[in-house]
Every structure is written in C-alpha cells, then in structure tokens.
Amino acid sequence: MTEAGSTRQVKLTMKAVAFGTLAEQTGQLPLGKPFRFTGFLVNARGSKSVVFHIQAIESVPNPI
Numbered sequence: 001m002t003e004a005g006s007t008r009q010v011k012l013t014m015k016a017v018a019f020g021t022l023a024e025q026t027g028q029l030p031l032g033k034p035f036r037f038t039g040f041l042v043n044a045r046g047s048k049s050v051v052f053h054i055q056a057i058e059s060v061p062n063p064i
Helices: 021-027
Strands: 016-017 037-043 050-059
Touching: 021 050
Parallel strands: 016 050
Antiparallel strands: 037 050
16 A cells, blocks of 8 residues: 555454355465455444455465
8 A cells, every 4th residue: 555655554453254164264274374355344243343254265376
C-alpha cells in the first residue's frame, strides 16, 4: 500500500472459520507458508467484530 508517497506495510488480524472438509484441510496446512483464502465477512453475533468465512484455499508459490 502507498500512502503520502511512502510504501506502508499493512497487517490485519481477524477471526476466521471453515467448515467440513475445508476445516480439515486448514488443520493440515504448514505454518509459515503463504496461502490465499477466499470467502466472505459476516458480523459476529452479539459483537462489533467480523468473522471471515473461508470458502477456498490455494497455496501462493511466490509471494511478493
């Protein structure tokens, strides 16, 4: 991301959930390797936060 002519690193932490075989796959993913997750955001019940619902996972061979 670029802001005011300077490159900035952006980090975000949020809760995520996966169900069924996708949940089993996420439990087997190696730590420290990059992956691309696709899905959708939903307001968490009774909270002001959001939860990311994972619908697909793909490995990222050469991260930028």
